[in-house]
Amino acid sequence: MMRLLAALLLLPLSGALAQQQSGEPSGGAPSVQSAAPEVGAGRGGTGNANQPASSDPQSVTGGPRPERVAPKPRVPVEPITAPVPYSARGGVEAGALEAQHAEKGGVISGAVSIPNQAAGILIQPEGRDWRGFRTRILSIAGAVILLGTVFILAGLYLLRGPQRIDAGRSGRTIHRYGVFERMNHWMVAVSFVLLGLTGLNITFGRAVLRPVIGAEAFTALTWTGQAVHQFLSFPFVIGLLAMVVLWLRDNLPSKVDVAWVKAGGPMAKGHPPAGRFNAAQKALYWFVVGGGILASVSGYLLMAPGLLDNVTSQQWAHVVHGLMAMVMMAAIIGHIYIGTIGTEGAFEAMATGQVDYNYAREHHSLWVDDRLAEARRTAVGAD
Amino acid sequence: MARMKFLCDSDRCIECNACVTACKNEHEVPWGINRRRVVTIGDGKPGERSISMACMHCTDAPCAAVCPVACFYGTEDGLVLHDKDLCIGCGYCFYACPFGAPQYPRVGNFGGRGKMDKCTYCAGGPQQDNSAVEYMQYGSNRIAEGKLPLCAEMCSTKALLAGDGEIIASIYKERVQQRGYGSGAWGWRTAYKEELPA
Numbered sequence: 001m002m003r004l005l006a007a008l009l010l011l012p013l014s015g016a017l018a019q020q021q022s023g024e025p026s027g028g029a030p031s032v033q034s035a036a037p038e039v040g041a042g043r044g045g046t047g048n049a050n051q052p053a054s055s056d057p058q059s060v061t062g063g064p065r066p067e068r069v070a071p072k073p074r075v076p077v078e079p080i081t082a083p084v085p086y087s088a089r090g091g092v093e094a095g096a097l098e099a100q101h102a103e104k105g106g107v108i109s110g111a112v113s114i115p116n117q118a119a120g121i122l123i124q125p126e127g128r129d130w131r132g133f134r135t136r137i138l139s140i141a142g143a144v145i146l147l148g149t150v151f152i153l154a155g156l157y158l159l160r161g162p163q164r165i166d167a168g169r170s171g172r173t174i175h176r177y178g179v180f181e182r183m184n185h186w187m188v189a190v191s192f193v194l195l196g197l198t199g200l201n202i203t204f205g206r207a208v209l210r211p212v213i214g215a216e217a218f219t220a221l222t223w224t225g226q227a228v229h230q231f232l233s234f235p236f237v238i239g240l241l242a243m244v245v246l247w248l249r250d251n252l253p254s255k256v257d258v259a260w261v262k263a264g265g266p267m268a269k270g271h272p273p274a275g276r277f278n279a280a281q282k283a284l285y286w287f288v289v290g291g292g293i294l295a296s297v298s299g300y301l302l303m304a305p306g307l308l309d310n311v312t313s314q315q316w317a318h319v320v321h322g323l324m325a326m327v328m329m330a331a332i333i334g335h336i337y338i339g340t341i342g343t344e345g346a347f348e349a350m351a352t353g354q355v356d357y358n359y360a361r362e363h364h365s366l367w368v369d370d371r372l373a374e375a376r377r378t379a380v381g382a383d
Numbered sequence: 384m385a386r387m388k389f390l391c392d393s394d395r396c397i398e399c400n401a402c403v404t405a406c407k408n409e410h411e412v413p414w415g416i417n418r419r420r421v422v423t424i425g426d427g428k429p430g431e432r433s434i435s436m437a438c439m440h441c442t443d444a445p446c447a448a449v450c451p452v453a454c455f456y457g458t459e460d461g462l463v464l465h466d467k468d469l470c471i472g473c474g475y476c477f478y479a480c481p482f483g484a485p486q487y488p489r490v491g492n493f494g495g496r497g498k499m500d501k502c503t504y505c506a507g508g509p510q511q512d513n514s515a516v517e518y519m520q521y522g523s524n525r526i527a528e529g530k531l532p533l534c535a536e537m538c539s540t541k542a543l544l545a546g547d548g549e550i551i552a553s554i555y556k557e558r559v560q561q562r563g564y565g566s567g568a569w570g571w572r573t574a575y576k577e578e579l580p581a
């Protein structure tokens with residue numbers, strides 16, 4: 001008690017205490033000892049604020065205030081509509097909304113408070129269409145295209161047999177592909193075949209392989225196959241780009257190609273003239289480059305889902321990838337047939353880089369003329 | 384056996400996200416994966432409504448139809464569960480699922496998908512019931528303990544119902560009858576080819 005009294009005495013008496021004691025004779029210990037909390041700097045005041053002595057209304061400080069003008073409503077006035085009765089609010093009905101979206105497509109979505117904003121899609125009836133594509137269209141069309149190609153080629157081989165070199169082998173060869181061209185071709189070829197096989201395992205393995213080897217073994221195989229598919233995408237794409245650089249010039253379409261097609265192309269009697277690549281080879285080239293780019297871009301979008309955080313786009317990426325893969329595989333099966341057992345003398349071009357002179361004369365007459373003319377020029381120049 | 388279903392009464396859901404939190408906690412679902420989420424349609428506008436959504440355990444499940452390794456299996460209760468030891472993380476189930484239920488940790492090659500994770504209806508996976516390995520892969524198995532999914536069990540407004548499809552449908556119908564309105568059972572048409580009266 002004594003300590004409290006002493007503390008009070010020591011307080012600077014200019015502020016709150018002095019005010020509280022107004023009316024009392026000053027000097028000496030105050031009779032009222034309940035110290036009202038000081039309104040000081042620490043409390044947001046100015047440090048010497050007055051403590052009101054009574055609850056009478058205080059006069060306004062700081063001079064007269066400007067009269068407040070009530071805000072005027074904007075013209076024209078927008079009436080605030082009364083809230084809809086609760087029972088009639090937002091007349092959405094789940095079943096009807098789902099039916100409508102299932103009919104017309106489009107997702108039912110809203111806001112979510114989790115970081116994954118893609119989760120805002122509540123219902124995406126398109127999943128049903130994509131399921132139909134995956135389980136019916138892609139697998140059935142893929143099987144039909146691939147098996148159909150194999151059957152047609154088998155029939156062709158049995159009925160017509162391989163296309164022989166009409167003049168027979170000359171015994172002399174002409175240089176057709178450099179070592180870099182061949183290495184690049186085989187890099188693309190090997191990765192394509194493995195991409196195709198691992199991809200087909202994704203499409204058909206469940207129905208074909210899984211019942212035979214069992215669920216665990218099939219997952220182990222597919223798991224490895226998926227990694228192979230992903231890693232081989234890089235040599236495939238790099239090789240494809242190298243093909244663009246190496247063979248673009250020789251694959252630009254020209255008038256000769258029109259004549260080649262008009263003459264009947266591969267069905268023609270005799271051999272219509274062609275440059276380094278004939279029109280069919282050019283068509284395959286552009287198909288593989290274009291299709292390869294589409295398959296690669298869509299493949300990477302599937303592979304790294306972070307790139308496309310939207311289920312609808314991912315479905316489209318898969319549709320493009322699956323369809324492109326199937327038609328490219330069919331085309332490449334045809335390419336493999338023509339390049340191996342279908343045409344006498346063709347395979348050695350990519351194996352050794354040399355083709356028989358007569359083969360070159362028959363299939364690529366204009367190219368041979370060019371090569372000979374160039375050889376003569378250099379020979380003359382060297383003289 | 385009963386045909387287990389989920390039903391979210393969006394006229395009751397207050398978007399408190401307790402179901403989301405309960406699920407994450409019960410199963411120790413990893414960061415970045417949400418087996419359940421609450422979607423608010425028309426957020427901030429009159430008539431906004433929130434729906435808690437997870438795997439609906441569809442009849443004729445699209446995810447199971449497209450899985451290239453066929454890792455899904457159905458249970459006696461009509462649940463759609465999957466075997467993580469078989470999954471290759473291809474993402475196809477996510478493309479096919481109408482409800483965006485399948486989720487993936489980003490652990491594959493090139494930031495690709497890891498093994499799929501989704502709502503198990505608190506029923507674990509193919510491992511031994513309530514074993515440590517089952518808990519690690521799928522979370523707890525409340526169904527094996529005779530309990531219903533935790534999200535619905537702890538929903539404060541009982542908006543989210545889980546249980547036998549016919550029982551929860553009759554609870555919902557009774558509510559609609561009593562209060563005179565209801566926006567229907569979200570996802571039921573898509574998941575079960577069945578609609579409840581609004």
Ligand code: HEM
Pocket residue numbers: 134138192193195196197198199200202203204226229230232233234236237295296297298299300302303321322325326328329472473
């Ligand atoms: C070059 C880049 C490519 C990339 C990045 C790529 C990536 C992918 C990915 C991520 C998938 C999804 C399946 C899974 O994750 O296991 C896939 C599927 C598939 N890919 Fe590729 N791929 C590429 C090229 C190719 C090529 C050239 C072919 C054809 C020879 C091909 C054939 C397939 C097939 C058939 C499927 C299965 C489609 C299905 O059944 O749903 N891919 N690819």
Ligand code: SF4
Pocket residue numbers: 437438439440441444445446447463476479480481482483484485501574
């Ligand atoms: S909600 Fe999605 S994940 Fe669940 S059963 Fe249906 S399709 Fe499969």
Ligand code: SF4
Pocket residue numbers: 446449450451452453454465469470471472473474475476477485498499
């Ligand atoms: S991600 Fe797994 S569960 Fe889903 S479809 Fe692919 S393999 Fe099947």
